[in-house]
Amino acid sequence: MKENMTMIKKYPSKVSYGLLIFIFLVFYGPLIPNLINGDLSGKMIGLIGFLSLIFAFILHLFFGTHYTIENNKLKIKCGFFSYKPIKIDEIKEVSKTKNIISSPAPSFDRVEIKYGKFDEIIISPKDKLNFANDLAIINPNIKNNITE
Template identity: 65%
Template sequence: MPRKYYSKVSYGLLITVFLVFFSPLILNIIKNGLNQNIILTGLFLIILFGFISHMFFKTEYTIQDNKLKIRCGFFTYKPINIQEIKEITKTNNIISSPAASFDRIEIKYGKFHEIIISPKNKHDFAGYLTSINPEIKNNLITN
């Protein structure tokens, strides 16, 4: 039976993205008023922000058939074989990843692979992975 974990969402991060997108547009409207270019730019930014918001709220991690499946909005990642996971560690790395929060964990797997994610309940998530593969070094226990 699959077990699904949703990404923790950092609303501060989402608000920052909103401000970066729309502050220049609002300032331009105040300075120059509305015109066709500003309306088209605004529509484009609304669509783009909707796409980003969808990715924030539809990021999920599913554990099924000894695989960790990661979905970020419309995108899916190659499943990770849980038997290949070596280590789970808390990280503050801000690199782009399928994580909608800065409260992140790093999963090292295979020979040199790693991925950063942000499950809402990272301790339960890591515990479930280690129940499947007891060889995983779970560094969240001490964090």
């Protein structure tokens, strides 16, 4: 039953703050001894500025990630990047996963979507249950393994 073909729902991504703290410490941790010793040379300030730009880009990716269900398509946006829309009619299965492969999922609380012939993508919607249920409303053939 495809009565909700014009449904538009946007799901923000869940964000693992522990991962962000880890990245912050990797970026800035090695600089702490230099800062404690008062080494604020031009090179150090330039390095801090450069690392801050990269970290700001990472923050934008983390907090700019969302998933939109629109017109029988799942649209995935990760910061400045947009993925090719997935036809919801081609989705076969939605399941929780612990896979840490690189993906548009800034959290370790992830969902794997299998679609097409052999395709899959890992995402991390904040509200996994309603997200999976909304997909199943459009395509009742989806094997929905998200129960909580």
